[in-house]
Amino acid sequence: DGGITQSPKYLFRKEGQNVTLSCEQNLNHDAMYWYRQDPGQGLRLIYYSQIVNDFQKGDIAEGYSVSREKKESFPLTVTSAQKNPTAFYLCASTKTGVGETQYFGPGTRLLVL
């Protein structure tokens, strides 16, 4: 089955620690995205990538970093500079074209210990 996988489902971070969230897609999509969702709120764009080895900052990139070394993979690192990382993180991907649907993974919930 084609789709997007995110791991882990739950992640705990200690103070001062960097953690990495995994996102893999087998849909052969060029573009990939990371969003942050806080309780009762909409989606805020962290980073996006339209092609391998290139990525752009979204609206709330501070305290986060990404890489896009392979088409299928777009990991997100939450660094210690992100002071309020507790949230639900969603990865998405899409073909690049007019009217293309954005597909989402199941999400990772990050909690701070």
Add this chain to the structure above:
Amino acid sequence: GDSVTQMEGPVTLSEEAFLTINCTYTATGYPSLFWYVQYPGEGLQLLLKATKADDKGSNKGFEATYRKETTSFHLEKGSVQVSDSAVYFCALSDTTSGTYKYIFGTGTRLKVLA
């Protein structure tokens, strides 16, 4: 910049009631419009979409029509079920500038009572 505004929730309805969730947008180009649904603890799933003016998207009894004159894409369903309880997001994509970004509304929580 581009934006999406949708009605505040929560919306609480009895089973078999008529549903409308309002969505309006602002865009500089010719956006495509989407409705997504999110169940608790899950990612978003596409519900329906429309890519040009006057197009109607439909799926699982839900409908929405792309109205360019009123810059709206309201979601409707004639008879809701308890299983429709979820959060609904209106979204647009505008690829005029060559970037493939999606703009989401803040979401509307729907609760359907038996």
